[in-house]
Amino acid sequence: MDEWLWVEWLWGQLAVGSWRTRFGRLSNKVGQVDPTGTFCAVPDEWLKKKLVEAAEPPTARQLYSIFFVNAVPFVAFGFLDNFIMIMAGEYIESSLGHFITLSTMAAAGLGNTISDIMGITMATYVEEGCQLLGLKQPRMTPAQFELKSSRRASSWGRIMGITVGCLIGMCPLWLINDEPKPTAEN
Structure with a gap:
């Protein structure tokens, strides 16, 4: 799977309704904390590590x-x-x-x-x-x-x-x- 497609898929899975601000709007920031506790933040370093692990080695x-x-x-x-x-x-x-x-x-x-x-x-x-x-x-x-x-x-x-x-x-x-x-x- 192309890594950018994988990122879009992962982002879509994470943002399907659980990535909302406290006012109910969809959040565009990974890791933004919701004070109501309706979602768990994904650390940016973890996401970056997963992208690097999935990357195709350079020629x-x-x-x-x-x-x-x-x-x-x-x-x-x-x-x-x-x-x-x-x-x-x-x-x-x-x-x-x-x-x-x-x-x-x-x-x-x-x-x-x-x-x-x-x-x-x-x-x-x-x-x-x-x-x-x-x-x-x-x-x-x-x-x-x-x-x-x-x-x-x-x-x-x-x-x-x-x-x-x-x-x-x-x-x-x-x-x-x-x-x-x-x-x-x-």
Whole structure:
């Protein structure tokens, strides 16, 4: 039985006259309490659990699509995060380091702050870019997205995306000169 037909059937069975407000009108909210005690509320979590249990498992192609759609934006975010952090940290260390004593870790922390601010700012642009690329979630029911396999594909896509993006975002390290900076004593 198609899961939406099952939900409609279940809703119809529950609403057949017992799902009424205290004024006698049919209630449109599952779980609304009737003070007269003429019906027993069905918890929303139980109903959601039953829908997920009845859901058809997604195909391998749908799982791959979920993985890919979640990975691509995180590649972009990981790249931007590391790239901006390294560039900002290096700039802060080389420019502010002349005026105040600043450790490499302090410069990295300030660079990370700037990177996080830029990441929040650029999140909408990354999402818009993904839409321009035509990335869309596969056509599945909401219950199918709640299955463990779908959530696992989504999580692994994000993990792999952020890992690849962060590794690519480390490319400025090839260009940064690591020679010791001249000091006033030299």
